[in-house]
Amino acid sequence: MNIQRNMVFFFLLISYIGLSQRITYTVADSLTKFPIPYANIVLNSNSGVITNEDGNFSLPENERLDNKEIKISCIGYKTKTVLLEEIIDEKILLSPEIVRLSGVTVSNVSLDPIEIVNKAIEHLEDNYAQQHTKSDFFLRQTLNENITKVQTEKLKSNISEFTQVKLDSLTKEIPKTITKYTEVLFDFNEPSGIKSDFILNPIRIVKHEEKNQASALDSIKIDLISLLKKHLPGSTQIRFKSGLFKLGSDIDINGDGPQNDKTDINRDKAINSSGYLGSNFINDLLYNNPDQFDFLKKPKYYEFDLKGEISYGEHSVYVISIVPKDDKAKYEGQIFIDVQDFGIHKLDVNTIAGVSEKMFGLLGIHSTMNGHSYRIYFQKLHNSQGYFPKYARVETKEELRINRNMQIKSLSDNGKEKLVSFEADINILEHYIEEASFGNPNVTKRKENKASNVGKSAVEVIYPKEYSFEIWRDYDIIEPEKTLFNFKKAGKY
Template sequence: MHYNQVVSALFLCLSIGTMATAQTITSKVVDKKTNEPIPYATIQLSENQGVITNEEGRFSLNLNGDLAKIDSIYISSMGYEKVGVSVKNVTDSIIYIQPKAIELKGVFISNKNLTVDEIIDNVKERVDQNYNFGLSKRRLFFRESEFNTVKKFDVKFKKSTIKELNKKLIDSVTSILPKRAEYYTEILCDLYGNFDKRKLHIIKAAELYDKNNRVSMEAVAERMETIFKKNVKPNSYLKIKSGLFGTKVQVDSLLESREEASVVKDEIDNQKKKDDKSEFLKHRKSGLESLMSSLFFNEDVMSNFLNKSGRYNFELVDYTYIDDNSVYIINFSPKWRADFKGTLYVNTEDFAIVRADYENVKNLKSFKLLGVMFQDNLYRNKVIFSKGQNNKYDLKYLEMRRGNRFGFDRPLKVIEKNKHVKGRRKQNELSLALDVIMANVNKFEIVVFDSSPLSEADYKASTENKSIKPQYLSRYNPEFWKGYNIIEPNSAIKQFTVAPDTDTEAGQE
């Protein structure tokens, strides 16, 4: 075993405990009665700093710098007693917390006559005063997990007049195409601004994926290009037909494009390297902007249960506590022309939604025509807010899952024709039948560790590091984020590793 692998394995074993070197605490929060892990519990470090447990109830803290002075941490979760734990006394890998009994205090008595519709009206009226729309500096961790799955990939070989383009090649290409691909991106950053303008400064970033998938696709492309150049005449054109539809592509232009690309390849690669330095920041910033803009209190959002509340039925089902604050538990479901169902947790004093869990009940978009199918079929969201220094609520945690399915079941013909040769124009033909279904799911996680008000002058003085690039990881490395606070990865990420390289050259005989 390689030295680095030994170190990584040793670290994984040690991380099961809660106290480690360099003032690191790694632990799991568990319900004392049921022994079940508690996801999304808050681990408070100070008034406006903290982390959150992942979906498996796990968290990790690095008490470095100013945090080294902290002597206690506080664990709280909806419906549980808030627990203070001395850092020095944390010796177990599990922290148990006790469910909290509901006590009907004065606030419940004073508000008990409000109908659920009146509560929702209060929520809507107080959005501007409850949530932070001003300039802020947020230290946050942003993870995106992308999963692409080929559900079905049937290719029926019908006919080919090119010897190399035979059933064996088609089957070979089909066999090496990746049936499942995972891609993870993680950044620790400072986000400056508000909902109208933002700047992003990335502190550290990583990409975790399998490069072998890309190599396989490049091998296929090179093999097909070689066959194409060898068998197709330069002054031909290709007629590509799928069912009733067809299009023409001039072969000369394709070959010239390939030759020009070969001549200027180095120049393009050099330019691409320059562009890539800013593209990563651009894409991460765009992703954060999209997620922030999707929050339910914004206008014209897809999750419209608040700004178009008339389309939903609301039901007050219970009360509970989040930290030391009493909250209404309100379920909602579609009434008409609505897409979501879920649960809202509303502060009984200021009527702020402090947590919302919701998901779609039907396809948000659906299209099927002439053998082509698309479904926007997954929108599942969880958002948690906490009150900040300016007595306004700020995003504490967001977890969103978005998914779709795409497919086509159609015949495909590629016909080479040439009007400059004697005899018939038709030179070669490849005929296939394709039946493909692909599924894509993106999971986004944002945890905000610290949020503080920002002046206009400080916003203007803030900078973006456009040259930042992520570090490529072929397997989960627990050492990568050592010294930084993040949301703990789940088991799937921890177990991700790239398989050893294999011979994936297409069309070998």
């Protein structure tokens, strides 16, 4: 009996080790040996993953034992099917599709590149808005904040313990570099029609961050209120304001809330912010907001160079480079347009080096965009009803400047008493990377939470101590970058 029990234990142990360990593969160009980002990896025709920016993807080690094959596809490359056990050195090479320079005609009428681009614009509604689509939508945001300046001055305080020296010491404790990762799985439901009122319902939210990380303003707010608790009666209610605007809810000094320390988790805030994040991303997709790309709105600022035509699966695609020719031009890159229906299979553009754009400026808050890039892939639906997003990466660099008056007031039946006020001068460099993948339209793999109206109580909000692939088992997501893959919270948590 003991032998049998030990054998069972040994089998379970081996199975667990096989499930927990993963093998990382790299997809690369056969000629240049450069990695190929955002290649689609399909395993046994029913599940898969998408390579990250470094061309990497990983699978559980036990997948290799089952003589399984994978299919790798990426626009501009020949699709390849290989057996996992035959891959050498965990590297898979894809051969580039040859660009055909001849036969660039439709109905025997030669087209120049600007005509092709204009036809793509004309057919946006036909190609992207005729179907009612439902899909899984996975979104990952990486936020890097570099706080370059935090200065407070002109302090006025009715509490003797609150001095400029004390305020300065609090601001010095604010972490100058912050990195946060947010991953969200949504139900995505979009009626037909350009700029339709789509519905996004978060199903699972995973936040990889140190619990003590907060923005500069939040850190000042939390530290000041914690200090106030030591010097105010327990029944005091306070309000934190910036100019005319209230920052957050009024706070009862005796109450429990996010002001108590930086480790409290605000569930509703996580759910609401994830919805805001997902909606902004969808609204930035090409077919919802084409005017944001000035090469489509003002093509006179650009040269469009027709590189030729390639095969992409069952389709032929024009390859057109976008080259600035005017000082007012913002972007450069490539666009891939279908030969038959002028649908856009892929958009790969970025702002020209040195181009900046003021995004917002009002009441002491200024935001400037210092870099933007879009890499968006679309899948052509088999029922010929148009195109649907497959995966996308949007990268944004911004500078945020805040120069505002901050106040803390106590609230009572007798009115409002200003306890503390000061001027805050904060500069933050923000770098966002947002990556998204979409499941097959009208096909849902989930066995749970299928309803289009998901209440907050059904939403999972997870703060893991380290990154785990098990969280997203059975979902086609983009392989994480090394920094997230290696994420672990500090030992004190």
